[in-house]
Amino acid sequence: MTLPTPYGKVAFYPGCALDGLGKSYDISLKLVAQDLGIPLEKIEDYNCCGALEVKNVNTMAGILLPARNLALAREMGADAVVSACPGCHYSLSRTQYYLTKYPKLREKTNMYLEKMGTNNYDLKLMLVHAVEYIYNTVGIEAIKTKVRRPLTGLKVAPYYGCLYVRPKSYTLAGYMKMRDDPERPFFMDEILKALGAEVVPFEAKTMCCGGPHVYSDVEVALHLEARILKEAKRNGAEILVTDCPLGHVAIETNMEKIAKKYGEDLRTPLAYFSQLVAFAFGHSPEETLLTANITNPMSILKRYL
């Protein structure tokens, strides 16, 4: 039995991150969807959305890669696409924006989509992030009733990342119902509070982690990541909770360097919000892959076992 969603039929776009190093996000999100009884049907033959890189190299590739995924979702009969990765959510929304605005570009794109063997894309999809999807579909009260292992007293800092609701021109945040606040988002805060956790004041919620330049401009990325961790630590957070596989992987892999350069006290374990939700719903650390995170969040969470 699955609940009807306010979005109609939903297709899930995992993106490459969730099938790679972000596997723990993918698996825990599936557990959460199962427990809450909401659909999460994958777009099977999806391709990379181009993230924030491809669009800088070639305009048409930056439009066409996401457009193919949107067309595939429509072929499944979907009315909305849920992305777990804000980077993917951004790319899909960006393409939607350009295709809506420029008819000739839309024509060309459809022509190429046909050549690729997919249907034309009719612009009828709503694009949603996983946090918004859970928050709007099941609501906080329903989450509370599923909690078997309350995370009482766990101090968390929710990190949303840049692209969860920005920019409004693409995501329509502020222009549309069921979108989070773009400057001070709170949907994930509410979900975490429903698990019993204590959300600390955290002003780096949507600050940048260095994003597409984590490889090419390392010093800047370290500086920005350290700033996020400093803000979390200063407010007493024990765990940094993320909804963005790019930021998550970037901060986790850079943790050693950050600790060395900006101070050992910045070391903070990271976990995806879905991992914490699944853990609070009673799943084991192995099932939620909390044991597989590089920064070892189980060192904190073991007190709830």
Added chain:
Amino acid sequence: MPIPELEKSIVKGLIQKDKVIVDGVELDGTWNAFMIERTQTGYDPTVWDEIANTLEGVTISACWQCGTCTSGCTMREYDPDYSPRRFIDLARKGDKQALIELQNSLWRCVSCQKCTHRCPKGVLVEEVVHSIHHYLLKHGLVKKDPGTIFDEIFLETVIKNGGRISELTLGAAAAKAGMVTLSLKDLINISAAILKGGLIKDVLRPNRVKNWDRVQKVLEEAMKEEVVPE
């Protein structure tokens, strides 16, 4: 004109002499500092036209130079030369020389989208800045920067890997280009996590898109397309 003491630190190419004698009169204090002479050899109005005719750069004309983009810019707190407002101003004036001088800053946008989100005039600032940078690259006015090199590696990896990215192949390609420097400890931590999570198969060999060869052919054809904003 004497250069005020407070402004000396922000003048580029300041020449300060200990002793200057002009027509037998010795100058001192604020009078013995000079600026390098700069001659602007002409503005090129085609820069604005060309950028405004790209899909990403079309909103450049809507900018009213308020500076909202720059006041919240992530990159600016790290690099004081980084100013989207100024890049737009210079591009519209066609001041290529000044843009070329800023080339070590211009590529460093981290795409956090604060500027685009907050612009009161609906300028897609992040896209416009990339468009300005792309103009300079296309005309061979600036050297290729690490950001662009990485973007190209990314697209190449997507195409080679059958339509999907694998972090390992991407990481390896970036390392080959001299970008990633992971310490031994990092590598051990990451490998341990991959093994524990049973991710080894996913990370090493991501699934390919089913009919990727056909899709790739079309994609490569489409990439030759000149896209205009209409």
